[in-house]
Amino acid sequence: MxxxxxxxxxxxxxxxxxIYFFHAWGFPPRFAAVSRLHGCESCRSAWLxxxxxxxxxxxxxxxxxxxxxRSMLAQLDEKFYxxxxxxxxxxxxxxxxxxxxxxxxxxxxxRLPLLRQQHTVKPGEPYLCLSDFVRPLExxxxxxxxxxxxxxxxxxxxxxxxxxxxxxxxxxxxxxxxDRLAEASTEKMHQEVRKTYWGxxxxxxxxxxxxxxxxxxxxxxAVGYPSLPDQSVNFILSEWLGFPEIGIHLTENGAMVPxxxxxxxxxxxxxxxxxxxxxxxxxxxxxxxxxxxxxSEEVRKILAANLTT
Numbered sequence: 006m007x008x009x010x011x012x013x014x015x016x017x018x019x020x021x022x023x024i025y026f027f028h029a030w031g032f033p034p035r036f037a038a039v040s041r042l043h044g045c046e047s048c049r050s051a052w053l054x055x056x057x058x059x060x061x062x063x064x065x066x067x068x069x070x071x072x073x074x075r076s077m078l079a080q081l082d083e084k085f086y087x088x089x090x091x092x093x094x095x096x097x098x099x100x101x102x103x104x105x106x107x108x109x110x111x112x113x114x115x116r117l118p119l120l121r122q123q124h125t126v127k128p129g130e131p132y133l134c135l136s137d138f139v140r141p142l143e144x145x146x147x148x149x150x151x152x153x154x155x156x157x158x159x160x161x162x163x164x165x166x167x168x169x170x171x172x173x174x175x176x177x178x179x180x181x182x183x184d185r186l187a188e189a190s191t192e193k194m195h196q197e198v199r200k201t202y203w204g205x206x207x208x209x210x211x212x213x214x215x216x217x218x219x220x221x222x223x224x225x226x227a228v229g230y231p232s233l234p235d236q237s238v239n240f241i242l243s244e245w246l247g248f249p250e251i252g253i254h255l256t257e258n259g260a261m262v263p264x265x266x267x268x269x270x271x272x273x274x275x276x277x278x279x280x281x282x283x284x285x286x287x288x289x290x291x292x293x294x295x296x297x298x299x300x301s302e303e304v305r306k307i308l309a310a311n312l313t314t
Contacts, residue, residue: 007092007109008202009250012190014082020189022217026074027067029181036067077178081161087190088251089155091271093203096150098136102296103270105150105245115245118296120234120282120311123289135232138224138274151198151271152246153225155191156253157183159263183265191267192216195225198271205273224277227269228259231281236260237307242268284313 023040027033042048049068056064094105094115101121107113121134131137140148161183165175199206199221206222215221226232228239237259242248248255254262261268285293290312294304305312 006094006202007246008090010089010091010190010194010197012087012089012193014078014085014087014186017087017186017189017193018078018082019213020192020216021185022188022192023071023185025188026181026185027070029184030070032063032067032070036064039064039067039071073178074182077175077182081179081182081186085158085161087155087157087186089153089190089194090246090248090251091151091153091194091198091202092246093149093151093198093271095147096139097142097144097147098139099142101134101136101292103136103139103150104142105152106147107245115241116296117238117241118293120285120289120293120308122280122282123285124283133280135226135270135272138272138277149203149273151203151225152242152269153191153194153271154242154246154248154251154253154261154266154268155187155194156251156261156263156266157187157190159252161186162263162265180265183263187263187265187267191225195271196221199223199273203271203273222275223271223273224279225269225271226279227267230269230279231283232279233269234282234311235307239268282311285311286313 023037024034027037039052042052053061053064053068094107096103096105098104099116101119103117103119105115105117107115119135122132125132139150140146162180163176164179165172196209196216200209201207209221211220228242229236239248239255239259239261243253243255248261248268252263253266253268256262285308290304290308291301293308294301297304299307
């Protein structure tokens, strides 16, 4: 199953994680609580009064920034959309690789090499790989793995960039909101996948606040993040899922354009959790290179941040 979803801006705004929005502007997480205000003057005044005198000016800045963000979101809602493409595929773990098949295209298969931790935070912890959360091939029956990509209309990233309307603050605000809207679209899609398309949590009853602290079952590790650090995996996933179908194109190193895009996997195992692959040694580098069909030197460049030397 492969689906393409298009969302109105107002449909995904409730799924924005404002902590990350404010983080992008240099505000600590506590200032994101402004997003929960009802909007009346008395609520704003009461919220500001909760801060020590030394922080009140900074809180006022956060309040103004949030008001500007809400105003821009209303403008974006008039003419822009976000887009998500996802697929759910029969899959199995084969060691540190995932094997996917496409039920809609006979004979179409994908082998996705993954990385395993070689160091853990606590003694006795397992050395994790994302394939650990998918049914092993030797069990003789398939599991399911999701692949996804989400993005925004590309024009959103370039608002107020040039010409008579050029405005550095509004341009940066538009970029920041585009990032959050792409992530929010992924959050909404993942909820719909769990409850409807895949349906493995069809009775889920979670508030959006619960969603944003990941109380749901399963994970969606994103490409370029600690569990799936190899950005070049985007080339594999794009060919499999069809990123261009929603307007995503890749640079020569696998970065996505528009920048406000996110891609990754959907895993449903109830014990699935996020982790950092961290530093890897020469043995895993050579193994990963072989499984990817690349030279060790190519992988050394791709995974420079994950190498011990």
